[in-house]
Amino acid sequence: xxxxxxxxxxxxxxxxxxxxxxxxxxxxxxxxxxxxxxxxxxxxxxxxxxxxxxxxxxxxxxxxxxxxxxxxxxxxxxxxxxxxxxxxxxxxxxxxxxxxxxxxxxxxxxxxxxxxxxxxxxxxxxxxxxxxxxxxxxxxxxxxxxxxxxxxxxxxxxxxxxxxxxxxxxxxxxxxxxxxxxxxxxxxxxxxxxxxxxxxxxxxxxxxxxxxxxxxxxxxxxx
Amino acid sequence: xxxxxxxxxxxxxxxxxxxxxxxxxxxxxxxxxxxxxxxxxxxxxxxxxxxxxxxxxxxxxxxxxxxxxxxxxxxxxxxxxxxxxxxxxxxxxxxxxxxxxxxxxxxxxxxxxxxxxxxxxxxxxxxxxxxxxxxxxxxxxxxxxxxxxxxxxxxxxxxxxxxxxxxxxxxxxxxxxxxxxxxxxxxxxxxxxxxxxxxxxxxxxxxxxxxxxxxxxxxxxxxxxxxxxxxxxxxxxxxxxxxxxxxxxxxxxxxxxxxxxxxxxxxxxxxxxxxxxxxxxxxxxxxxxxxxxxxxxxxxxxxxx
Numbered sequence: 001x002x003x004x005x006x007x008x009x010x011x012x013x014x015x016x017x018x019x020x021x022x023x024x025x026x027x028x029x030x031x032x033x034x035x036x037x038x039x040x041x042x043x044x045x046x047x048x049x050x051x052x053x054x055x056x057x058x059x060x061x062x063x064x065x066x067x068x069x070x071x072x073x074x075x076x077x078x079x080x081x082x083x084x085x086x087x088x089x090x091x092x093x094x095x096x097x098x099x100x101x102x103x104x105x106x107x108x109x110x111x112x113x114x115x116x117x118x119x120x121x122x123x124x125x126x127x128x129x130x131x132x133x134x135x136x137x138x139x140x141x142x143x144x145x146x147x148x149x150x151x152x153x154x155x156x157x158x159x160x161x162x163x164x165x166x167x168x169x170x171x172x173x174x175x176x177x178x179x180x181x182x183x184x185x186x187x188x189x190x191x192x193x194x195x196x197x198x199x200x201x202x203x204x205x206x207x208x209x210x211x212x213x214x215x216x217x218x219x220x221x222x223x
Numbered sequence: 224x225x226x227x228x229x230x231x232x233x234x235x236x237x238x239x240x241x242x243x244x245x246x247x248x249x250x251x252x253x254x255x256x257x258x259x260x261x262x263x264x265x266x267x268x269x270x271x272x273x274x275x276x277x278x279x280x281x282x283x284x285x286x287x288x289x290x291x292x293x294x295x296x297x298x299x300x301x302x303x304x305x306x307x308x309x310x311x312x313x314x315x316x317x318x319x320x321x322x323x324x325x326x327x328x329x330x331x332x333x334x335x336x337x338x339x340x341x342x343x344x345x346x347x348x349x350x351x352x353x354x355x356x357x358x359x360x361x362x363x364x365x366x367x368x369x370x371x372x373x374x375x376x377x378x379x380x381x382x383x384x385x386x387x388x389x390x391x392x393x394x395x396x397x398x399x400x401x402x403x404x405x406x407x408x409x410x411x412x413x414x415x416x417x418x419x420x421x422x423x424x425x426x427x428x429x430x431x432x433x434x435x436x437x438x439x440x441x442x443x444x445x446x447x448x449x450x451x452x453x454x455x456x457x458x459x460x461x462x463x464x465x466x467x468x469x470x471x472x473x474x475x476x477x478x479x480x481x482x483x484x485x486x487x488x489x490x491x492x493x494x495x496x497x498x499x500x501x502x503x504x505x506x507x508x509x510x511x512x513x514x515x516x517x518x519x520x521x522x523x524x525x526x527x528x
Contacts, residue, residue, distance in 0.1 A: 010519070
């Protein structure tokens with residue numbers, strides 16, 4: 001199953017780059033949803049030799065939440081907010097992709113020098129040599145999306161991508177980590193995204209835009 | 224072994240002009256037309272070669288050198304090209320860089336010839352050709368570097384030799400990424416549809432066509448033939464990866480490779496029929512994306528060691 005784990009991780013890298021490089025908000029949401037589904041399958045695929053009820057439960061929950069519920073919520077916010085469905089980045093798309101590729105190199109370099117709990121590529125552990133770099137890469141990509149995009153919705157997407165990175169790290173490397181922690185993180189994410197989705201809707205109704213630059217309008221008085 | 228290499232070279236020289244015909248017939252099929260004959264480019268070349276050439280009085284030897292040197296570079300590059308697992312006529316360590324350099328020389332002389340006419344249109348086309356190629360060339364180099372790293376060989380004949388099936392078994396993701404990056408390079412370098420529309424004659428949208436407006440007769444024939452050879456070159460790299468048949472007799476391997484080329488031309492025709500040309504400002508995005516794919520493939524190959 002190691003090849004399938006690698007396939008999922010490569011898919012995560014490609015969706016990250018695609019989200020950085022695409023201009024349509026709807027496409028970005030679908031990409032992040034697809035990534036959520038694939039990453040959500042990791043607990044089952046990665047620990048194929050010893051699948052238990054907890055792993056199946058975690059996979060089901062995260063696929064349902066990150067692949068279907070959260071994207072549906074974001075689509076709803078997108079439609080309700082009635083904004084231009086373009087990403088409007090501060091950094092151009094080719095530049096974002098280049099920064100993404102550069103940070104992938106950085107992550108590979110970094111995780112080659114990092115003592116990990118499970119030796120990468122060790123037989124039977126389901127740990128892939130790619131897991132740590134891809135996890136860090138997802139976190140960096142999420143961060144980049146949060147700081148370089150203008151729309152509030154893209155920042156929610158960046159947050160989700162970051163969470164996917166943390167999830168990857170937890171599932172692929174920290175084998176003994178109780179799944180309860182993962183469930184806790186998952187619940188946090190859903191809560192946060194729910195709040196953000198509703199907030200985006202209200203921001204757009206209040207100031208007719210979800211441009212985060214204009215949130216300064218919410219101050220009491222202008223100086 | 225040398226005999227099969229020379230035979231493959233001959234196959235390339237003879238069959239390369241067939242591929243544009245296959246693409247055109249595929250597009251005609253999608254559009255519900257009958258389309259031009261498959262051998263249309265052969266007929267065009269024959270017609271052009273019998274004509275005389277007309278040279279503008281403002282052009283210099285650079286204009287006349289362009290098509291000749293371009294064709295020479297394309298044929299020289301074909302000497303380095305392995306087909307169907309059989310080694311190329313000329314093979315040495317690091318010849319992948321020479322292949323890219325020869326493609327660069329082809330482009331350089333075509334562009335200088337276009338600039339030499341002093342026409343504003345041709346200058347515009349030349350600038351675009353160079354701009355997009357500057358992005359496509361690193362993609363090709365990085366993809367070939369990933370192949371070299373994976374197979375442990377630095378000559379094209381070694382890289383596309385017996386190790387390809389093993390590569391598919393151990394690193395399927397990296398190979399898939401290389402294939403997709405090379406396909407984008409193939410489309411961009413040959414001015415096919417997502418980048419340039421070879422059918423348009425609107426000066427504002429075309430890249431390759433606009434550069435050769437002032438060439439006529441044998442010169443134009445050389446340019447068209449060199450362009451067909453360039454398609455054959457990049458296509459053969461792609462087919463060499465995608466068709467991992469190495470355990471069969473060389474003649475049969477060459478035949479499957481040629482069939483693969485025809486299928487590739489069909490695929491390009493399908494892409495051309497199903498897609499619109501990208502906006503000019505979006506093309507760098509596509510090429511940078513392909514560069515990302517190639518770089519990820521290289522990273523995967525580096526991590527494996």
